[in-house]
Amino acid sequence: MKLWGGRFEKTTDALVEDFHSSISFDQRLYKQDVQGSIAHARMLGQVGVISPAEADQIIQGLHGILEDIQSGKVEFEVGAEDIHMNIEKLLTERIGVVGKKVHTGRSRNDQVALDLRLFLRAEIDKTKDLMATLIRTLLDIAQEHKETWMPGYTHLQKAQPITFSHHVLAYTQMFLRDMGRFNDTRKRLNFSPLGSGAMAGTTFHLDRESVAKELGFDGVTLNSLDGVSDRDFALEFLGATSIAMMHLSRLCEELVLWSSGEFQFITMDDGYSTGSSIMPQKKNPDVAELVRGKTGRVYGDLIALLTVMKGLPLAYNKDMQEDKEQVFDAIDTIQKSLLVVEPMLRTMKVNREVMARGAKGGFTNATDLADYLAKKNVPFREAHEIVGRIVLYCTKKGCGLEDLKLEEFKEFSDVFSEDLFERIGIEYCVRERKLTGGPAPETVSRAIELSTQELEKLI
Numbered sequence: 001m002k003l004w005g006g007r008f009e010k011t012t013d014a015l016v017e018d019f020h021s022s023i024s025f026d027q028r029l030y031k032q033d034v035q036g037s038i039a040h041a042r043m044l045g046q047v048g049v050i051s052p053a054e055a056d057q058i059i060q061g062l063h064g065i066l067e068d069i070q071s072g073k074v075e076f077e078v079g080a081e082d083i084h085m086n087i088e089k090l091l092t093e094r095i096g097v098v099g100k101k102v103h104t105g106r107s108r109n110d111q112v113a114l115d116l117r118l119f120l121r122a123e124i125d126k127t128k129d130l131m132a133t134l135i136r137t138l139l140d141i142a143q144e145h146k147e148t149w150m151p152g153y154t155h156l157q158k159a160q161p162i163t164f165s166h167h168v169l170a171y172t173q174m175f176l177r178d179m180g181r182f183n184d185t186r187k188r189l190n191f192s193p194l195g196s197g198a199m200a201g202t203t204f205h206l207d208r209e210s211v212a213k214e215l216g217f218d219g220v221t222l223n224s225l226d227g228v229s230d231r232d233f234a235l236e237f238l239g240a241t242s243i244a245m246m247h248l249s250r251l252c253e254e255l256v257l258w259s260s261g262e263f264q265f266i267t268m269d270d271g272y273s274t275g276s277s278i279m280p281q282k283k284n285p286d287v288a289e290l291v292r293g294k295t296g297r298v299y300g301d302l303i304a305l306l307t308v309m310k311g312l313p314l315a316y317n318k319d320m321q322e323d324k325e326q327v328f329d330a331i332d333t334i335q336k337s338l339l340v341v342e343p344m345l346r347t348m349k350v351n352r353e354v355m356a357r358g359a360k361g362g363f364t365n366a367t368d369l370a371d372y373l374a375k376k377n378v379p380f381r382e383a384h385e386i387v388g389r390i391v392l393y394c395t396k397k398g399c400g401l402e403d404l405k406l407e408e409f410k411e412f413s414d415v416f417s418e419d420l421f422e423r424i425g426i427e428y429c430v431r432e433r434k435l436t437g438g439p440a441p442e443t444v445s446r447a448i449e450l451s452t453q454e455l456e457k458l459i
């Protein structure tokens with residue numbers, strides 16, 4: 001007999017039984033479901049809807065169920081539909097008729113909203129911990145490579161010289177913002193919907209606030225329709241996770257590029273590379289590629305849930321049962337990705353000399369030569385034109401700017417003098433970029449300090 005079987009004359013079709021049951025995936029919410037039911041039962045006892053002794057019996061029963069689920073002793077039933085009814089059914093089987101009182105003043109609609117909020121809150125905290133570990137590793141790498149010169153790129157063409165430290169710090173900025181987004185999501189999520197009932201609240205004089213307090217919420221939701229039909233918190237999580245995955249994906253794309261034979265900026269540790277079944281020489285950056293690839297499924301999770309929600313009339317609709325698999329998938333994907341990217345970065349070898357060589361070629365100091373002229377009062381646009389012509393000259397000659405003689409420079413402008421050679425040295429070009437946010441080693445040191453402080457605030 002279904003818990004809702006009273007008004008039915010026939011049993012559910014076997015196909016439907018399987019189709020609408022969510023226990024195969026929502027059993028992941030068992031802990032939060034029990035936790036929520038315990039808080040609800042305690043409150044029912046306190047406000048006198050049930051007796052304190054009945055509340056105690058229910059709470060004891062729920063503790064036993066939790067233990068048994070945790071030790072693998074419980075087999076869930078597809079026929080009992082979802083985690084909420086599975087647990088309620090177990091409770092009644094174990095403690096008898098009192099178990100049938102636990103659902104007083106409550107609906108699965110506010111129950112599932114509660115469970116998902118509790119679950120996501122814990123998973124946000126776990127995700128943040130993993131992300132903090134990744135940020136710390138990036139900061140360590142940045143600390144070590146403040147004088148590892150490398151070419152910076154735009155359009156994947158060499159642009160200006162920077163340091164590896166500076167490049168890595170760009171990613172710490174992204175991940176720090178991701179932490180902020182997770183914190184924002186958590187803040188807005190942290191209100192208890194329990195007491196919204198099916199959609200119109202309840203006539204029982206429940207104490208919503210005490211339940212919210214027991215469950216660590218900052219307060220209660222203020223509209224019963226919204227309380228059961230809001231999934232913004234899940235969407236915000238998926239949004240924040242999508243952005244974070246995009247950052248991981250960009251980082252991994254660079255690792256793939258840098259570990260290629262053409263770049264050779266880094267060497268991946270063997271533990272984080274794989275081979276080919278046919279080509280004996282191969283060492284592939286599969287892990288980085290997979291993180292890049294898995295980003296797509298998280299975007300899919302976000303778009304799927306946005307689409308599920310977009311046409312739903314208020315309040316609860318069964319469509320919303322589709323929220324959980326998306327959320328679970330995104331959680332698993334980002335957590336596994338963070339877990340594997342951190343040691344992959346920590347163990348990779350940075351090939352300083354190759355990077356430094358790369359920083360020198362490709363006219364990465366051309367802007368500095370134009371700036372040199374501009375600092376000697378040549379209007380910048382004219383300086384740009386002059387240096388452009390010098391670059392063309394060098395390209396034809398097959399050399400770099402620093403290989404020309406002073407007389408050759410003078411052919412293009414008589415403003416040039418001997419001091420230009422110092423100004424277009426790669427180290428000089430980087431060291432002089434001291435403006436906040438720039439790549440100069442001393443500026444980067446400060447950025448590492450500030451980022452470390454920022455991280456502490458976000459944890």
Ligand code: ARG
Pocket residue numbers: 022026082108109112316318320321322
């Ligand atoms: N399994 C359902 C879900 O995940 C629980 C809520 C069901 N409510 C209902 N009225 N059918 O959304």
